[in-house]
Amino acid sequence: xxxxxxxxxxxxxxIGGGHGLARSLGAARRYxxxxxxxxxxxxxxxxxxxxxxxxxxxxxxxVRRCITALLPGPSPLGESLEHRFHGGELExxxxxxxxxxxxxxxxxGFVGGIAETCALLGTVGRVLPATEEPVTLVAQAxxxxxAGQVRIMGTPGIRRVSLDPPAIAAAPEALAxxxxxxxxxxxxxxxxxxxxxALAPAGMTEAIAASPARVVYVGNLAEQTETTGYDVAAHVAxxxxxxxxxxxxxxxxxxxxxxxxxxxxxxxxxxxxxxxxAVHDEALLAAALAALVTG
Numbered sequence: 001x002x003x004x005x006x007x008x009x010x011x012x013x014x015i016g017g018g019h020g021l022a023r024s025l026g027a028a029r030r031y032x033x034x035x036x037x038x039x040x041x042x043x044x045x046x047x048x049x050x051x052x053x054x055x056x057x058x059x060x061x062x063v064r065r066c067i068t069a070l071l072p073g074p075s076p077l078g079e080s081l082e083h084r085f086h087g088g089e090l091e092x093x094x095x096x097x098x099x100x101x102x103x104x105x106x107x108x109g110f111v112g113g114i115a116e117t118c119a120l121l122g123t124v125g126r127v128l129p130a131t132e133e134p135v136t137l138v139a140q141a142x143x144x145x146x147a148g149q150v151r152i153m154g155t156p157g158i159r160r161v162s163l164d165p166p167a168i169a170a171a172p173e174a175l176a177x178x179x180x181x182x183x184x185x186x187x188x189x190x191x192x193x194x195x196x197x198a199l200a201p202a203g204m205t206e207a208i209a210a211s212p213a214r215v216v217y218v219g220n221l222a223e224q225t226e227t228t229g230y231d232v233a234a235h236v237a238x239x240x241x242x243x244x245x246x247x248x249x250x251x252x253x254x255x256x257x258x259x260x261x262x263x264x265x266x267x268x269x270x271x272x273x274x275x276x277x278a279v280h281d282e283a284l285l286a287a288a289l290a291a292l293v294t295g
Contacts (some may be wrong), residue, residue, distance in 0.1 A: 009033030020189025035125030
């Protein structure tokens, strides 16, 4: 993978979390001239959850994955971001999470810590948290109200998600990136606990609606527990219920059925799955997204 972006390429902003957002970033670096990732920081499990509780910082895990996806090339330091310690008090922690926590403390805040990490590693794009403060993901579900990303992602029948505190604002840098984007990419990834979690901060959906960029939703390849029984249309309906209507829905309908998709979204069907069928192929996704920048 080249350590340079495409001269004159579009300004691409990818929004979400987890492994899905990392795939979008891997695709975007093949055609974009500028990349910004806006990342959910609501994770409350594993190393991220422990650091969040101990240090009062937003969850760093999905930020770390995005930084890894934007590394300029192989290096021992870059590869160490995903190293997990075994044994002792550091059991289960990813080094990249610890690095983000340390640089956040040294730079006076989480946003500064991310920027310092990206500068240290020479990433080919920016990584921005959806919010600057720790948040808890809250869901209204068939069984009642649930709190915490880990619990929500293991529960079907989710109807709506929001954040606690409820008035938490989107990071200003994230809103600024959306305002100047040429293309906004949502997903792929967990609908409620990654994509909608990143869209939940106050001001985010309004910024997307006001942006001149084309909004592309990349459909998932399979159901997840939180979206049991969902086809692509059900995912798009959930986005609309939370205030975001994509201009284009990009879907591999050989993997997940399209369903009855109404509204104003244009549907583009394309093969997107890697050979394993479990994840999106970055080259296929890049070609499909590049064709959707204009026109």
